[in-house]
Structure formats: C-alpha cells, structure tokens
Amino acid sequence: MDPAQCYSWGFKKILLVFGTLVFAMLLWTWLNSPMIVTVTGTGEVSVPATSATVSFSLTSTDASVQGAIVAVKGKAAAVRGMLKASGISEEDIIESQLTVVPASLIAQGASGFQAQVVMSAKTIHVTAISDLISNLYDQGVSVVSQPVLAVEKMDELEAKAMDQALKDAKSKASKIALKNWKLVKKMIALTQQSSASTATATSKADTLTEANDQQAAQNGVFKIVKTVSVSYKMW
Numbered sequence: 001m002d003p004a005q006c007y008s009w010g011f012k013k014i015l016l017v018f019g020t021l022v023f024a025m026l027l028w029t030w031l032n033s034p035m036i037v038t039v040t041g042t043g044e045v046s047v048p049a050t051s052a053t054v055s056f057s058l059t060s061t062d063a064s065v066q067g068a069i070v071a072v073k074g075k076a077a078a079v080r081g082m083l084k085a086s087g088i089s090e091e092d093i094i095e096s097q098l099t100v101v102p103a104s105l106i107a108q109g110a111s112g113f114q115a116q117v118v119m120s121a122k123t124i125h126v127t128a129i130s131d132l133i134s135n136l137y138d139q140g141v142s143v144v145s146q147p148v149l150a151v152e153k154m155d156e157l158e159a160k161a162m163d164q165a166l167k168d169a170k171s172k173a174s175k176i177a178l179k180n181w182k183l184v185k186k187m188i189a190l191t192q193q194s195s196a197s198t199a200t201a202t203s204k205a206d207t208l209t210e211a212n213d214q215q216a217a218q219n220g221v222f223k224i225v226k227t228v229s230v231s232y233k234m235w
C-alpha cells in the first residue's frame with residue numbers, strides 16, 4: 001500500500017472514529033435529556049344503583065322523661081311499619097339506642113325532656129327513594145339524610161373506570177409526543193383520585209327539594225369517577 005492510500009485509509013478511520021464519538025455523544029445527550037410531560041386522565045362508569053340507604057332521626061319532647069320515651073317509641077314503631085309496607089325487610093332496618101336529654105340542652109329556654117332515636121333503612125327500590133323520604137316526613141321524622149347509593153361488584157366497576165382514565169391519559173400523552181416529534185415515551189409516575197356518590201345531612205325544609213334534585217340528576221344511577229395524573233419521559 002503506497003503512502004497516499006495509507007493516508008486516505010487513516011483519514012477515513014479517523015473520520016469514522018470521530019463520527020462514532022459524535023453519534024455516541026448525541027445519543028447519550030438524547031437519552032439523558034428527555035422531555036417530561038404530566039397529563040391528567042379521567043374515567044367514568046355509570047350503572048344503575050342496586051340499593052339506597054337513608055338515615056333519619058326521630059325526636060319527641062315531653063314534660064317527663066317517660067312521656068318523651070313513650071312518644072318517640074311510638075313514632076319509631078309507626079315508621080318501622082311504614083318501611084315494611086314499602087317493601088323494606090326487617091333486617092334492612094336499623095335502630096339506634098334511645099337517648100333522652102333535658103330539652104334546655106337542645107334549645108335555650110325549653111322545658112321538659114327530649115328523646116331521640118336514629119334509624120336507617122336500606123331499599124332496593126332506588127327510583128322510589130324520593131317518595132320514601134316524603135313518607136318519612138309524613139311519619140314525623142325530624143331530619144332525613146340524602147340517600148347513599150350503592151351498587152354490586154364495586155371492584156370491577158372501579159377497575160373499569162381506572163382503565164378508562166389510564167387510556168385517556170395515554171391518548172393525551174401520545175398527542176403531545178406526536179406534536180413534538182417524540183417517538184418513545186415511558187411512564188415514570190402515577191397518582192390517582194376517585195369519587196363516588198356521597199350523602200350530606202339536610203333539614204326538613206330543604207331535604208325534599210335536594211332529594212328531588214338529586215334523584216332527577218342521578219336518576220337512580222351510581223357514578224364512579226377515577227382521575228389519574230401520569231408523568232411520562234419522552235424522547
């Protein structure tokens with residue numbers, strides 16, 4: 001091999017090594033400088049509720065302790081009878097221990113004693129829950145909570161909502177990656193939140209309206225919502 005060929009081969013080798021080093025540096029920089037993106041995904045599952053539970057309290061005031069006890073027990077018995085007539089079984093009706101306190105502890109200047117019983121009832125007639133609440137007030141119930149809806153196979157429904165939330169987050173991340181010419185992405189962090197139907201106590205004056213509004217909005221439907229926040233590295 002003449003000197004010119006040796007020089008040419010040596011020069012090509014140097015260029016090859018230099019090019020390899022440059023490529024390795026660029027690759028190293030690329031791998032160690034990913035774009036980090038955080039997206040939020042939401043999944044929602046709506047199914048007909050299979051049951052609803054309402055909690056309520058009964059109170060009676062009388063000049064004597066015994067009179068207050070007898071009166072509130074009478075109300076409780078009447079309510080229990082109404083619940084059974086509505087198709088609610090005995091085992092789905094729960095009654096707390098009766099309590100009696102001086103009426104002056106409840107309202108300043110009041111006299112006598114106040115007896116109270118707290119009860120709850122679970123019904124499968126979800127679409128008729130507003131009628132049940134109205135009937136409870138007709139029986140002299142003091143305060144009724146908004147119904148707590150429930151559904152069977154909760155774990156499966158939560159898993160389905162979670163899957164939808166992850167797919168939503170992945171879809172948003174893919175759009176960002178495509179827009180920024182990122183071909184590779186890797187999930188590096190995941191946080192989640194969930195929500196479902198809840199109940200809050202109300203007074204007699206507003207319960208009928210709120211219960212009807214809730215019934216109209218949910219229509220006997222139990223909603224499970226999962227929200228995830230997912231962080232990705234993108235190259």
